[in-house]
Amino acid sequence: MAITKNSIIGDVLDKHPETAELFFSIGMHCLGCPASRGETIEEACMVHGADVDALIDSLNEAVGE
Numbered sequence: 001m002a003i004t005k006n007s008i009i010g011d012v013l014d015k016h017p018e019t020a021e022l023f024f025s026i027g028m029h030c031l032g033c034p035a036s037r038g039e040t041i042e043e044a045c046m047v048h049g050a051d052v053d054a055l056i057d058s059l060n061e062a063v064g065e
Helices: 009-015 017-025 041-048 052-063
Strands: none
Touching: 009 017, 009 041, 017 052, 041 052
């Protein structure tokens, strides 16, 4: 299943823990917080000023989608 901007960060990390580095690389260092694990990727990108489309592309490439 492809990762989308509506995917929940915690779900992505649970299924693909190797993607944590991609979140870290754009400044999302709070992946262990309960709030961040329940956010969508789009919500987190808005908070961190990151390009959601670029992150989604990188995440899907990393997991082979």
